[in-house]
Amino acid sequence: SFYCHSSLTPELKTTLDKVVSSQKVVLFMKGTKDFPQCGFSNTVVQILRSLNVPFETINILENEMLRQGLKEYSSWPTFPQLYIEGEFFGGCDITVEAYKSGELQELVEKAMCS
Amino acid sequence: MGVTKEQVHSTLTSKLSPIHLEVIDTSGGCGASFAVEIVSEQFEGKRLLERHRLVNGALAEEMKDIHALSIKKALTPEQWKQQQESENSKTAA
DSSP, X not given: OGGGSOSOOHHHHXXXXXXXXXXXXXXXESEETTEESSHHHHHHHHHHHHTTOOXXXXXXXXXXXXXXXXXXXXXXXXXXXXXXXXXXXXXXHHXXXXXXXXXXXXXXXXXXHO | OOOOHHHHHHHHXXXXXXXXXXXXXXXXXXXXXXXXXXXXXXXXXXXXXXXXXXXHHHTHHHHTTOSEEEEEXXXXXXXXXXXXXXXXXXXXX
């Protein structure tokens, strides 16, 4: 069946390893930072903007292989997906929670200085 | 094929044995978008990311048909008790 077939090829994994560490903060989302196409993605964009942090966004709606592969790569079933310093941080709810507690700002500041 | 609120509720109940569980249908009835509040002993000693992974993992089958799942709360019984007490004291004040 469809689900037995892995979308995360070794090539895609290598590419993703590079992409998530290309910038300190990388967001895989529906749409772009200037035109988010989903409320959850928009929420995370607004949070990153308010933290005044440089970040890269990648539109997963434009690449179905990337979209499926990423779910396996991060073992996370939904989008947006936020990466900080090459490491998966969480989806929308986790990001909102960490923003409210101040943990996100701390982590991002640490990442920028490293 | 849609997923029902009852289905989400019963899967989470059987896999995470929560002491408190609230599943809210946020789809306006089409059954593919939910918000969840869950309190379980299985969250003890786990970071938020790991707790959310547990919830997502429990719903792996359903996730294929769910468009959006928002985990509003994933607390341990102890945290839940504290949160309720602080809410009660606010209302009383």
